[in-house]
Amino acid sequence: MLESSHQPSQFRVLCRVFWLRVVDLEVLSPDNDAQKLLGHLAALLAGVSVLFSAPILLIGGPMAEPDLWTFEHCFFATTLTVVGVLAVLSWDSVLPDRRDLLVLGPLPVRISTVFAAKLSALVGVLCFSVVALNFLTGLIWPFLFSAPGSGIVGALRSIVAYWVTSTAGAVFIFCSVLFLQGAAALVLPRQLFLRASSLLQVMAFTMLFAGYLLEPSLESIPALTNISNQRLLDWLPSYWFLGFFQQLNGTMRPAFAPLAERAWMALAIAFISAVILLLLAWVLKLRRTVEQPDIVPGRRESGRLLRFGAAVPTSVVQFCVRSLIRSGQHRLLYAFYLSIGLAIALLYAGVPQARADSLSSSGNLPTPYLVASLMILCFAVLGLRIIIAIPVSLRANWIFQLTQIDAVGAYLNAARRVLLVLAVIPIWFAVSAVMLCYVPSWRTAVHLIALGLVGAILADVAILSLRKLPFTCSYLPGQAKLHFLFWGGILVGLPVINEAALLEHRLLATTVGSVELLALLSSLAILIRWFNGDWRQDSRTIIFQEEEPHDVLALKLNS
């Protein structure tokens, strides 16, 4: 009796807790401020909506049908991608969580209440993101999308159709990600699932970003009806939901009918299978989740792990490798940044010029391949630089502070090795394997040497201003500037990388040019290594506890 009377309030309390935690707060918000995070997210999505509404304000008048389809497709593709990214970011949040079960287990709360609260929180986030992303586009554009001559009734129908389609698309992509998680959680043992999650997340992010960036423009009747495009359309959900919208809007041409049909089917299949797998995962995996923590260390002799030089660098690098491998938050963020790089790299490598050039007999490497390999390397280093600034356990950092008995340079050099070991070297090997398979030539070998040198330079550049140990950094709210660093890096970096690749392409054309390229990069690498050397680092101190700027402290606001 007591329990049932408490059910609604329990549900509300839990729902609120899970809602604020769906997108793991620490993943996106270093200062752990839930309201601020949601505010940022809403502002970001609403900004996209305002941006998308600009054309209608500029063009104003009616548009040709194919142009309208292009806009419709763009909006639905964006909704699908954004919701998909949120779904991957909130990975594991709907599955049974050890922390929740340990905390809530002793309390008189039914598991079904926990499950319902988690699911409701997810649905809440889903609705929140769809509304924020479409709040302006979903009110303005449907007036243009409505059937000609249908008047206000047609416009209202169009608004409803737009929102239903956006929501259906969001549900489809969300359920698809849930299905992926649920299937992996059910099939794989818990530890393997946790380890495989990173890989699945990278794959999911890459598919979403690459799908969004690489999707061909097929918003015309000839393109939609062309037989050679049918196989492609079978794999592009954004086009299915374009058909879905046309059907609900009452403006459907016959070419859209198969797409609409596919959208309905996909929605039903994704929804039903996600619900079934989710329920099964809750029922079958509950006990194992409680019993097993996050990824646990292996049973091998830890002391026999790879060494990375002297004792201190070895200790720092091994600590960082373990932190990245075992911390879900860091893995997820690294996967996020890597997959953006991978998607852009695929975008470059997939351009027709690259395919044509790779098949030509000139023997030179196509510029897009050069851009793609540089791009993925830069994203890996930049992403990791951001990740290492997020602490794995702030309160445990005292041990590094108390045991700092070596010169500061040793610790900062260890940070450089972390970037080499976790970003440059794995990416270099992966790129080498792919490039040597596709374009095996001496120029590829020269490019790979150049890429290695660029990686070394990037690792040094990344620690130029670093005064903290990776994964042990403390921070002040609002001082991290991590996201600015990333987006600023992209804005500045993309054209620079493009130009650098063009220069490299020219130099690789001749033997002398190739030698010049390697000499230039080697000199740069040596120069920055010298600049970043012990002589400079030893004059610095490592920061363990960030303090407010002196002028703020001087105000003595707390005293």
Next chain:
Amino acid sequence: MSTTLELREVSKSYSGISAVDKASFTARAGEVTGYLGANGSGKSTTMKMITGLLDGDSGEILFDGIQLGRDPVAWRKRIGYVPEEPHLYTHLSGLEYLIMVAQLRSIPQQRSSEIIDGLLRLLGLHSDRHVAISAYSKGMRQKVLLAAALLHNPDLILLDEPFSGLDVGSSLVLRSLIQELAGRGKVVLFSSHELETVERICSHVVILHRGCIVADDSIEHLRTLMSLSSLEAIFSQLTVEQDTAAISRQIADLIHA
């Protein structure tokens, strides 16, 4: 001259609130100095200032006559510290954590392997050495901290509530270990709420009340001076301001209401 840890008028305040106020005392090699006080009296703050984790506002801390801050690296090499809260990197196993600490302290690999293996066996953690610390009990975490603090054979051992979470057997081992370490010439500063244990192993106690030192003497001398039979009675007289019986009665009344 024997090794000593000396605090001279050390003060620390947080946001204008005094945590430690002009604390002065000396801990000598060969004896266990008990550092006592109620919650929030400033014990842990003092410990952290001695380790260098916190900067004091004023005063001097000297070990072997050398001031803290003159050579922080040499200072850190000589200190072993068990903090009040078992804050560890819980994603590492016990073994991985200890190896990391040994590497950070630049202990040669062969030597560190021997010590770590021995400590894990003696502290009863060997069978769980590959298990993540996140799965350790509080007592196990405390043992990891203790092992990490002793790995490099420090001269100054700071133990902040070291018995917290330990089972009876482990507590007895630790009790003997503290005495053994002091007997081997280490300076041991030890804080605890277990007054019975303090009474058994400490030759000298420093009692802190609201950041100020209210007693600094041998237990025997304090007993005589205050005409009280036990350390608990001395401690109560010096620091406990509440009517404990009345408070307990009020709590019981409150939950019964």
